[in-house]
Amino acid sequence: MSGAANPVMPIDPCQEDPEKLAEFEANIANGVLIEPGDWMPEAYRVGMLRMSEHHANSEIVGALPEGEWITRAPSLRRKLALTAKVQDEVGHGQMLYRVSQDLGKSREDMLRDLCTGKTKYHNCFNYPAPTWADIAMIQWLIDGAAIMNQKTLADGAYGPYVRTMHRINMEEAFHFKSGEDMVLTLMSGTKKQKQMTQEAFDRWWGPSIMFFGPPDKPGCEDMPPMRWRMKIETNDSLRQRFVNRFAPAARDLGLVVHVCEKNEEGFVTQKQVDELCTPDEDGNWGFTTPNWDEFFKVIRGNGPCNAHRLALRRFSYEQGAWVRRAIASGDTTLPPAA
Amino acid sequence: MTAMQDMLNDPVANFALSIADDLLMLGHVQGDWTGIGPILEEDIASSSMSQDDLSHALMLFEHLGNRFGLDADVIAYERSPEDYRCCDLVTVPDEFDWAVALTRRWFVAHWAAPALERLGTSDDDELNERCRRLRSEQGLHLSYLDDWMRRLGAGEGHDRMQAAMTSLAPQACMLFELPTGLDDEDHRSRRDEIFEAWSRATTAVLTDAGFSVDLTMPSEEHIGGRRGAHAKHFVEQHTEMNEVRCEDPGASW
Amino acid sequence: MSKIRQRNFTFADELPPHADGVVRSYVVYTARKDDAPHRYAGYLNAPDIALAVSLACEHYGQDEACTGIWVHDVQEITETPCAMEKMNPQDTSDTTDCESDPAWVVFGQKRRGDIHVELASLRAADSESALSRAVARHGGGMVQIRVVPHASIHATEPGQLIWRTHDQTYRMARGYSKSVRMKWEAVRKAEDIDEYRKDDIKDHF
Numbered sequence: 001m002s003g004a005a006n007p008v009m010p011i012d013p014c015q016e017d018p019e020k021l022a023e024f025e026a027n028i029a030n031g032v033l034i035e036p037g038d039w040m041p042e043a044y045r046v047g048m049l050r051m052s053e054h055h056a057n058s059e060i061v062g063a064l065p066e067g068e069w070i071t072r073a074p075s076l077r078r079k080l081a082l083t084a085k086v087q088d089e090v091g092h093g094q095m096l097y098r099v100s101q102d103l104g105k106s107r108e109d110m111l112r113d114l115c116t117g118k119t120k121y122h123n124c125f126n127y128p129a130p131t132w133a134d135i136a137m138i139q140w141l142i143d144g145a146a147i148m149n150q151k152t153l154a155d156g157a158y159g160p161y162v163r164t165m166h167r168i169n170m171e172e173a174f175h176f177k178s179g180e181d182m183v184l185t186l187m188s189g190t191k192k193q194k195q196m197t198q199e200a201f202d203r204w205w206g207p208s209i210m211f212f213g214p215p216d217k218p219g220c221e222d223m224p225p226m227r228w229r230m231k232i233e234t235n236d237s238l239r240q241r242f243v244n245r246f247a248p249a250a251r252d253l254g255l256v257v258h259v260c261e262k263n264e265e266g267f268v269t270q271k272q273v274d275e276l277c278t279p280d281e282d283g284n285w286g287f288t289t290p291n292w293d294e295f296f297k298v299i300r301g302n303g304p305c306n307a308h309r310l311a312l313r314r315f316s317y318e319q320g321a322w323v324r325r326a327i328a329s330g331d332t333t334l335p336p337a338a
Numbered sequence: 339m340t341a342m343q344d345m346l347n348d349p350v351a352n353f354a355l356s357i358a359d360d361l362l363m364l365g366h367v368q369g370d371w372t373g374i375g376p377i378l379e380e381d382i383a384s385s386s387m388s389q390d391d392l393s394h395a396l397m398l399f400e401h402l403g404n405r406f407g408l409d410a411d412v413i414a415y416e417r418s419p420e421d422y423r424c425c426d427l428v429t430v431p432d433e434f435d436w437a438v439a440l441t442r443r444w445f446v447a448h449w450a451a452p453a454l455e456r457l458g459t460s461d462d463d464e465l466n467e468r469c470r471r472l473r474s475e476q477g478l479h480l481s482y483l484d485d486w487m488r489r490l491g492a493g494e495g496h497d498r499m500q501a502a503m504t505s506l507a508p509q510a511c512m513l514f515e516l517p518t519g520l521d522d523e524d525h526r527s528r529r530d531e532i533f534e535a536w537s538r539a540t541t542a543v544l545t546d547a548g549f550s551v552d553l554t555m556p557s558e559e560h561i562g563g564r565r566g567a568h569a570k571h572f573v574e575q576h577t578e579m580n581e582v583r584c585e586d587p588g589a590s591w
Numbered sequence: 592m593s594k595i596r597q598r599n600f601t602f603a604d605e606l607p608p609h610a611d612g613v614v615r616s617y618v619v620y621t622a623r624k625d626d627a628p629h630r631y632a633g634y635l636n637a638p639d640i641a642l643a644v645s646l647a648c649e650h651y652g653q654d655e656a657c658t659g660i661w662v663h664d665v666q667e668i669t670e671t672p673c674a675m676e677k678m679n680p681q682d683t684s685d686t687t688d689c690e691s692d693p694a695w696v697v698f699g700q701k702r703r704g705d706i707h708v709e710l711a712s713l714r715a716a717d718s719e720s721a722l723s724r725a726v727a728r729h730g731g732g733m734v735q736i737r738v739v740p741h742a743s744i745h746a747t748e749p750g751q752l753i754w755r756t757h758d759q760t761y762r763m764a765r766g767y768s769k770s771v772r773m774k775w776e777a778v779r780k781a782e783d784i785d786e787y788r789k790d791d792i793k794d795h796f
Contacts, residue, residue, distance in 0.1 A: 027675070033703035035673040035735075063373030068596050070369040071575075074582040074591035075411045076362075076396045077761050079369065080389055084762035086372045087385035091650055094378040098634040101616070107378075107636060112606055132582045132591070147792055159673075159704045167633065171654070173764035173792040181767040184774035185590060192586045245790055252779045311600040312374070315434070320376025321607055323436055326495035327377075327638045328612030370596075379635050383649030393757040434595050471756050478752060482645050489642075 016041045028157050028229055035159040036102055044228055048158050049103035050119075051230060056096035057114045058122035061309050063089040065129040066138060074132065081178045082135065088171045095167065099160045115314040117301060124207040126303030128266045133186055133193070133200035139179020141201075141208040145242055147172050149212065152238070157229035187253045194254065201255045202268045208246070210290045212238040240284055247277050247285045259288045266304030345406040345413070346421055349525070350460055352517045356564055357453050358398035359424035360513075362414055363572070364446050365391035366579055367429055368439065376436050387443070387479050394450075394472045401465055415580055419573050420566035423517045427509040429572045437495075437502040444483040445510040445540070451476045452535040456528055484543050491547030503544075503551045511556045515564040530555075615664055617643040619651050620698075620709065622659040625749075629661045631698075631706035640664065640745045652753040660753065661709075663744045669718040670737035671726060673703060677734055682727035688714035694741035695721040699733040707737055764792075 020039050027034070034040055063086045070086065073079035097107045113119040124142055129135060150172065154165040186197040213235040217223075225231045247257060258271035276286035297303065345351045368388040375381030399410035428446055432438040451473060458469030490499045514533045516525055537553050544551060561567045582591065614636045620629035632651035637643035643662045652660055671678075692714040698707040710729045715721035721738040730736050747753060760766030775784045 032675060035703055037672050060373070060378075067370075067373040070372055071366055071578050072581045074415075076392060076399070076414050077411075078591060079366070080392050080396075080761040083365075083369045083372055083385055083389055083392070087382055087389075090373055090375075090378055090381050090385070094382065094635065094650075095633050097378070098616075098636075108609055112609075115606060132585075144790075148790060151790075151792065162704045163631075163706055164633075167654075169792050174762055174766075176791065177764040177767040177771060178761075181771050181774070182591075184771060188774055188777065189591075190586050190589045193589055196585075241790070245787060248783070249779075249787055252783065254778070311602070312596065314602060314606075315598075315600050316374040316376075318602070318607055319434055320436060321610060322494050322498060323376035323380070323490075324610045324614075325612065326493055327489055327642070328610055328614050379637060379646040379650065383646050386649040386653050389762075390755060390757070393755070393759075397757060474752055475755055475757070478648075482649070485642070485645060 016043075025227070028227070032157075033159045033162060034157050043224065044230075045103055047225065047228075047230060048161065049100045049105055052096050052099040052103070052161055052164075053105065053110050053119060054121065056093045056100065056110065057119055058125065059089045059093035059096060060114065061121040061125045061313060063093070064309050064312055065125060065127075065305070066135055068129065069132065069135045072132070078182070081174075085139070085175050085178065088175065092164075092168050092171070095164045099164055102160060111317055115310065115317050117310060120299070122211075123295060123298050123303070124211055125309060126266075126298050126306045127203065127207050128304055130267075131196050131200055133196040134203065136179055136182035136186055136197065137200040137204040139175055140183045141179075141204050141246065142211065143172060143175040143179055144246065145208050145211040145238075147176055148238055148242055148245075152232040155229075155232050183253065187255070198255055199268070201250065202258050202260050202271055203262075203266065205250075205257060206260060206262075206290055206294075209239055209243065209287065210292075210295050212236075212242065214292055214295060243285045243287045244279075244283065247287065248279075251277065257287070262294070262304075264304060341406045341408050342413075342417070342421075345402055345408065347519065348406075349519050350457075350462070350465075351402055351406070352423060352519045353453075353457055353525075354398050354402060354465070355423040356425075356517045357450060357457060358395045358402075359422045360428050360446055361391040361398075361450060362395035363422075363424045363428040363575060364443060365389070365395060366575060367432070368443060371434070371439060374434060383482065387482070390475050390479065394475065397468050397472060401468055415583055419568050419576050422563070422566070422568065422572070422576070424563050424568075424572070425509070425513045425515065426563040426569040426572050427506065427513060429569070429575045430506065430509060431571050435498075435502070437490075437498040438506065440483070440486060440490075441499065441502040441506050443479075444487060445506065445513065447476060447479045447483055448536050448540050449513040449532070451480055452532045456532055480539075487543050487549075488547045491549060496548065499547075500549050503549055507551045507553060508556075511553055512560070512562045512564070514555055515560070515562050517564040518566060612638070614638055615640075615643075615666075617647070617662050618665050618668070619643075619647040620661040620707075621651050621654075621657045622661075623656055625658050627658075628709040629659065630708050632660075634665070644745050644747065648747065648753050652747075653755070655754075657754045659749070659751075660747045661744050662746075663739050667739050667743040668737055669722050669739075671722065671730075671735055673700065673735040675703075675734075677701075677732050678726065678730040678736075680727050680730040682723070688724075689716070690714065692716045695725070695738045696741055696744060697725040697729050698737040698739070699729055700735040700737075701733060703734055707735070712741060 021041055024040060066082060067086050070079065070082050073082050097110055100110060101107055129138060150165055150169050154162055154169060156162055183197065186193045216234045216236050220226060220234060250257060257274040257277050259274050260268045261270040263269050274288050276288060279285050365388045368384065372385045373381065375384055395414065396410055399413045402408065402413055403410045427442060430442055432442065454469045454473040454476060458466045458473065460466055490496065514529055516529055533555055540553065563572060615638065617635055617637055617640065619632045619635060621632045622629045635643060635646055637646055640662060644660065647660050647662050694712055694714050696712045697710045699710045700707050713721065713724055715724050718738060722736065725738050726736045
């Protein structure tokens with residue numbers, strides 16, 4: 001359900017064979033997709049590996065906040081839908097880890113690096129989901145943002161990632177629609193439900209507009225991530241499209257866009273109406289710039305739920321180790337591990 | 339008398355509820371594992387089975403709902419704890435110990451399959467047809483779970499699985515407690531047949547895999563979940579299941 | 592929320608050691624109906640092919656209607672390099688299959704970025720001749736041809752139940768479309784709903 005990270009380019013492409021690099025870049029410029037057997041710059045290989053790994057991590061950790069609500073879903077159909085949705089996240093994680101695995105890192109190493117905090121996952125999963133309405137908001141806003149992002153990523157240049165993105169997008173349609181149905185149901189419900197939904201909306205609007213990452217640096221279109229079609233659209237342009245779609249939808253539903261301040265636990269302490277929410281002559285809705293200090297603080301590991309999410313992930317990794325050992329050995333006479 | 343009481347006084351409904359409530363609560367507690375399982379691929383497979391279990395429970399609740407004029411979700415969520423007919427094995431806390439979770443599911447799946455066959459011989463063709471479909475899908479779980487049991491019979495898995503089985507066996511046998519209202523010779527002999535089938539099938543796998551467990555029919559004096567005397571852990575799960583619904587009773591979600 | 596999910600965990604400084612032992616990678620193909628070609632669905636990791644098949648049924652077999660699943664070890668693949676342009680083989684040296692040779696399944700990729708789809712099967716003495724025969728016969732219009740020994744592919748039984756028969760609209764977008772539309776219509780103009788829906792993803796599964 002997540003967007004990929006801004007790819008980090010770890011290696012200077014200038015060290016590559018200039019002829020091969022030129023051919024590679026010409027192919028990409030001509031819309032040719034890169035397949036695993038092709039020559040590719042080391043920076044591209046490592047960059048794609050990390051991007052796919054970050055995306056996979058986000059799916060795996062993204063399963064946790066929603067997973068908390070499976071046991072509490074208020075009808076059998078919602079319970080089934082939420083179970084299926086969280087299952088899809090795990091499936092997406094599995095498929096994306098596979099893309100990275102082919103680029104040179106084992107799944108075991110990726111899961112270990114996730115547990116120890118060496119690699120990251122999407123920031124938005126470090127916020128709490130304290131009510132059922134938060135589940136509705138995650139599926140509507142966060143999955144809605146993810147769909148916008150992943151639709152562009154499916155136009156990327158790396159064949160295995162593109163194939164995976166197509167498959168993932170097919171499932172995202174259900175996630176988004178089910179979230180939309182929940183939000184619509186709550187907002188056509190009781191006074192209490194509407195209030196619960198507004199509060200959840202206040203918690204998730206900020207993380208949703210931060211979802212696409214920090215403001216772009218000047219010239220980013222010419223830098224390798226976009227030049228090599230690892231990333232297709234700028235953060236700011238995706239963000240604007242998101243606001244254009246969701247701000248009027250929220251308003252029509254009776255939700256108010258607020259600029260919020262939050263405490264350490266991720267709960268709103270102060271809010272004021274975002275006055276800018278009216279379209280300009282280009283049809284672009286204005287919005288208050290998110291608090292990027294908060295974004296970077298959460299990314300550095302100091303968000304409301306970072307520690308809790310990683311702890312549960314690590315617990316799962318450690319708790320399941322015996323099962324992986326028991327079946328991976330293939331040797332039924334192995335003594336119990338120490 | 340209310341529709342709910344009519345349903346709870348009906349013998350076939352009580353038998354159907356014993357299966358439906360088992361699958362409902364099993365799907366509920368297993369659903370909590372989604373995203374936390376030991377292996378990604380297994381996590382996904384396990385979730386497919388949880389969805390089957392919940393769907394199967396829903397299909398039985400829908401049948402009962404049509405028959406007695408009740409909403410399936412009302413049957414699933416809104417009975418008082420003592421009106422649930424599930425065996426308390428299904429809500430045994432697993433503390434995210436996968437050996438307990440697997441063993442619990444395996445015992446229940448081996449009961450659900452023959453129980454559905456039995457329920458599918460009722461006078462109601464519509465119910466029988468539902469049972470036939472449910473039975474074939476529960477059959478998929480059986481072969482999947484049996485495969486896992488055989489794989490874990492040796493090495494490190496063995497001791498953990500044996501410990502889980504030993505601790506769950508007494509509660510697993512309570513799957514065969516006769517539900518309220520079914521205390522007659524006919525139901526007793528049908529129950530004995532299902533017990534036969536269950537212990538034969540489970541013992542075959544246990545023997546293959548190198549486990550040993552004592553499985554005996556519980557005494558009639560031992561009153562458990564099928565007659566509404568639920569353990570604390572069932573009541574806790576029931577409360578958790580209703581947490582959101584109770585925030586605004588009567589609201590549509 | 593369940594108690595475990597709320598627990599405060601404490602851990603040792605170091606992660607436990609790597610799990611030893613072999614985990615293999617498998618390629619999974621699914622068929623949407625009887626006699627339809629098997630199409631690449633994805634990969635999975637498993638210790639052996641028997642478990643790989645059951646895991647594939649419970650994942651890729653549940654994404655859309657599915658009547659058959661093929662699984663093989665990723666190492667069984669022999670394939671041509673992925674070409675920039677569609678192939679146009681002019682090989683006339685192709686001979687007839689010898690019935691005593693092992694069977695191979697041929698998969699093709701039409702364009703870069705596409706999935707591999709089952710095309711045919713043939714017989715050949717070894718992977719090299721299987722691949723060249725496959726290219727000669729089926730390479731036209733493809734950018735890549737892949738051959739896999741038939742014997743290495745594990746398949747579900749014909750008629751085996753994979754895709755469930757109970758109502759699964761809860762996990763499909765179309766299960767919500769009608770109710771969503773109705774609820775929107777209560778608060779929005781039809782053209783606003785259509786505009787907003789433009790960024791949806793088409794309901795595939």
